[in-house]
């Protein structure tokens with residue numbers, strides 16, 4: 514059986530910052546509303562969240578719909594147009610394509626399942642993952658979540674807090690989970706964990 518690689522989604526495969534800049538622009542220009550006003554509402558919404566992974570785009574669009582009296586259906590249509598999801602990092606698709614012949618690819622992500630899955634589908638990489646290996650949790654580093662991951666999986670994540678939670682969890686050693694920190698920011702390498710600066714390092 515091929516070994517399993519589990520990828521985080523946001524800021525690992527998918528440039529979420531680019532997406533968060535793209536879709537308000539497309540909505541603002543479609544409905545001819547002020548982009549600045551739109552951003553203020555976005556910031557208010559983000560400030561109301563406990564964690565950035567609590568971001569629920571449906572709730573956000575509902576608040577936009579109310580505030581500007583815009584039809585929710587049309588807002589969703591504009592927001593979920595594939596152009597807004599063209600936010601993969603340049604190394605994402607080439608690397609996954611190469612890895613998919615040697616590994617079984619999966620996802621280990623935190624957030625809302627439907628939104629995370631939509632990012633994978635509309636950015637064109639969903640087909641590269643094994644549906645049985647898509648793990649999306651509301652809180653992913655809890656023991657209950659980690660206990661569901663296949664033994665001997667390698668986990669690639671950009672978030673140092675996630676990596677440190679993995680290193681601190683007993684389940685990481687008992688299930689032989691192998692974290693890799695993807696540090697796209699060129700921060701110093703982590704002394705206790707394999708660190709890479711680009712996904713392409715996984716193919717060498």
Ligand SMILES: [Mg+2]
Pocket residue numbers: 521522523524525670671672
């Ligand atoms: Mg991430």
